[in-house]
Amino acid sequence: MTELSQVSVTALKGVGEAMAEKLAKVGLENLQDVLFHLPLRYQDRTRVVPIGHLRPGQDAVIEGTVSCADVVMGRRRSLVVRIQDGTGGLSLRFYHFSNAQKEGLKRGTRIRCYGEARPGASGLEIYHPEYRAITGDEPPPVDETLTPVYPLTEGLTQQRLRQLCMQTLTLLGPSSLPDWLPTELARDYQLAPLADAIRYLHHPPADADVDELALGHHWAQHRLAFEELLTHQLSQQRLRESMRSLRAPAMPKATKLPAKYLANLGFTPTGAQQRVGNEIAYDLSQHEPMLRLIQGDVGAGKTVVAALAALQALEAGYQVALMAPTEILAEQHFITFKRWLEPLGIEVAWLAGKLKGKNRAAALEQIANGAPMVVGTHALFQEEVQFKNLALAIIDEQHRFGVQQRLALRQKGVGGRMCPHQLIMTATPIPRTLAMSAYADLDTSILDELPPGRTPVNTVLVTDTRRVEVIERVRGACAEGRQAYWVCTLIEESEELTCQAAETTYEDLTAALGELKVGLIHGRMKPVEKAAVMAEFKAGNLQLLVATTVIEVGVDVPNASLMIIENPERLGLAQLHQLRGRVGRGSAASHCVLLYHPPLSQIGRQRLGIMRETNDGFVIAEKDLELRGPGEMLGTRQTGLLQFKVADLMRDADLLPAVRDAAQALLERWPDHVSPLLDRWLRHGQQYGQV
CATH class of the missing domain: 3.40.50.300 (P-loop containing nucleotide triphosphate hydrolases)
Known part of the structure; x- marks a missing residue:
């Protein structure tokens, strides 16, 4: 039997050139791609839920008899259909409907429908449910497996994608989808066969643990995440090997x-x-x-x-x-x-x-x-x-x-x-x-050792209603011969507005602190101008420097011992830690004031709380990763980290030590398995290994 990676999607029934183009947009060019295009989540259509047992936010299949169907004139005209099943009642609401549809939902009609129950004006409602009338005495059978919901692109429907996956699954076998993890390796790391994991994830049985699947903790997801992380590791090892195979100038130790x-x-x-x-x-x-x-x-x-x-x-x-x-x-x-x-x-x-x-x-x-x-x-x-x-x-x-x-x-x-x-x-x-x-x-x-004389920075959170007090604190520090930074952060990701805000802040502070020499530095200034302002600040000719986050890394003025960061809730932890690192570079006690605008979101509160509790960059980095995820931390474009199909670096972090060992074993004992794995997982990602 031909390997599915060699068979084009056009081999599937109903896939012509136009459909193939749409599929290519989501990276589906061959039948192996189709099998690795896994559901984002699942719908449970395997049982009918009594209306009285429904919870708000629950997706469910329900059955009932229509008690009335009326066109209601609200802000938007809608068709509201009331159904009951003996345990309770529910409204179905349609904003797009025809007369024929209204006629088909007469009082006494039995229907089965599927959708999300939401709180409405008269109890629970389902907007635009999928539904069909039930005729005869025997209700139609329910689905035997959970219904997959796939990632889509324009012009592709769930129904179409489900049919294509069903067709492809019938061709799945040991020779059509080779398992490149050797049996011995799979046994050592307790990994299920590839085909079993793929089948399960496309069609989980009715008794599958939906919560476990939603969290990504299921054995079938674990099997695929392991293979994907392993491939990523192999690609990096190959990159490393290709670099190591080159020659570099050997230079004796200098004296x-x-x-x-x-x-x-x-x-x-x-x-x-x-x-x-x-x-x-x-x-x-x-x-x-x-x-x-x-x-x-x-x-x-x-x-x-x-x-x-x-x-x-x-x-x-x-x-x-x-x-x-x-x-x-x-x-x-x-x-x-x-x-x-x-x-x-x-x-x-x-x-x-x-x-x-x-x-x-x-x-x-x-x-x-x-x-x-x-x-x-x-x-x-x-x-x-x-x-x-x-x-x-x-x-x-x-x-x-x-x-x-x-x-x-x-x-x-x-x-x-x-x-x-x-x-x-x-x-x-x-x-x-x-x-x-x-x-x-x-x-x-x-x-892991700071130079002697460095003092930990004391960080405090202050609401921006106390701005006047903070300005007085700056006056006091500068009067003692110290210098200070006042950092204006990004306004809605707009550099231009941030620079304007910095200019306004500069004018306000110059007026409020007339006796101090205040400087301004932002991203729209010419490099020569920025360098001149920095030189003046470094020489001690300026006492206060108003800046945007351009001063985030590397600026070193040991006499600066106070930093004010406005709207710190707009920044990630790593960036806040970098900014705070501009003070505490001398022997004087240093302070960082996080001047926030209430109310803070839950994440905002967590972030700023962590900044107050610790000066340890590694602790902060771990917390930042938990709060933000890997792509944002490392710059998604460069690392390709978010191009994982199944794996999640935070969720699957515990797999990484085993993955590293498995990668080493594969390179040493089964080197011919490496290229097929790279081809399977990284063909559409960054070509790490092919340099």
């Missing part, structure tokens, strides 16, 4: 430059910085490309570790590129690295998207001629940027860059043949469950 750098630094690196620094130094001395992720909480000193890595490559005579996702952060890195490296006689070049004309041409020439240290935005990925001998790429805030961009770096290596080592930094701690799945192609190092 001269790091010693000079540390002598100028003015403090000794923490134990964690030294440990991670040694891990990186070892990786850089190997011939295979380093792929290492450094996770460190806000202020853990990732940049110092990155600088030590850069010096190893620079001492060996190679180029280093450092990339950041925003101009403000890239500029900050540029200033920092100039300050650190120029005293060592190392030239630092700069490239950003906004650099135009002669300046851009000069920067491109400088890089092509071998400027040792290059700092910029993702403009460094562009094709026209040619490096002379790039050996190390440092990427800041990895979750803003996609897997594909990481791969694009390979072409930038020495002579286009050698692959640069990659060091990826993030100040957004990634929960272990996500790191195991989203970053399975990377080695991870954690900076």
Whole structure:
């Protein structure tokens, strides 16, 4: 029998070219796709529920006799049909109806209908139910299995999709849908046969546990989620292998430059910085490309570790590129690295998207001629940027860059043949469950120690009705010689309105705090203007800085010890934690005021409560994942995380350790099963493994 993955959907009865196009929109091109297009939920049409037992919000099949049918003139004209079954009564309401329909629902007609019972003016009502008249003494049989509800696209009905799935299920057999999980593996992890799981999920029996299915905890879902997560893991392993199979420049551990750098630094690196620094130094001395992720909480000193890595490559005579996702952060890195490296006689070049004309041409020439240290935005990925001998790429805030961009770096290596080592930094701690799945192609190092002298930030929640008190608090802090931030957050996702709000806030605060020097920084300003304001604030010439969330990452002013965040309920936890990390960078006690607008939603209350309770970025990341889900945290587009058909990273987190082991076993013992699995699950997703 032919494998279903090789049979086009046009082989099904009633599927011509037009229908095939519609099916392709939901990723259904062959019969295997149809079987893996699983229901979103189920309707229980396997029993008739007495009207008296119905609960509001319940979908149910009911039977009854029509007692009256009237056209009612309300805000919209509707046909209201009253039915009774001896246990109670219920109204059926139709907004779209014909005279023939009204005639067919005369008093005394027995009908069976299906729909959702909702509270109405006269007890429970069902809007636009599916219904049919019952003729004769014998009522029609009820369904024997739960009714699946599938994801649809325009021009596809549930009925049509159910018929196509029914047709395809009749062709399901061991040779038409091979189970690529070896029997031994399935037994070890107590996984049911694939065909049994697929059959069950398309047509659960009448006694199936609907709640268990709704929660995704059923054995059949568990079987498919395991296979899907396993495939995702294999694709990442394959990506890792393809990167590891390349050659990278092996660079001996540096001695001269790091010693000079540390002598100028003015403090000794923490134990964690030294440990991670040694891990990186070892990786850089190997011939295979380093792929290492450094996770460190806000202020853990990732940049110092990155600088030590850069010096190893620079001492060996190679180029280093450092990339950041925003101009403000890239500029900050540029200033920092100039300050650190120029005293060592190392030239630092700069490239950003906004650099135009002669300046851009000069920067491109400088890089092509071998400027040792290059700092910029993702403009460094562009094709026209040619490096002379790039050996190390440092990427800041990895979750803003996609897997594909990481791969694009390979072409930038020495002579286009050698692959640069990659060091990826993030100040957004990634929960272990996500790191195991989203970053399975990377080695991870954690900076779990804050530099000495850092003080935990005290966080308070204040309602915006006490705004005047908060302004006085700013006045008091600045009078003591401290500096403060006032952050305006996004208004309905509009950058323009947020910038306007920041300008208004700036004017209000300048008027209220006449004796203070107030600065303003937002996303619509030119990079030069932003840099100038930041420099003034850093130098202490401005006491208060009104800003949008452009200051979220990397801005370092140790004298700033107070931060006000307006409307913090609009932001995710990770972003709030990043913003709060701009204070507490010196030795003075620091405070963060979350100035919220009541009433808060339940999630809003939870989020802000967590911010008040903990300064630990990893705890915050776990909570953020629970409240928001993985796609939002990592940037859905880049990671493809929400393209899971069955699996859910939060719900199935407990499967990940077993999935990793199973992936390893499959690669070692059954390598020929890997490609068919990738083809089955990832053909429409991101092509992680095919690089």
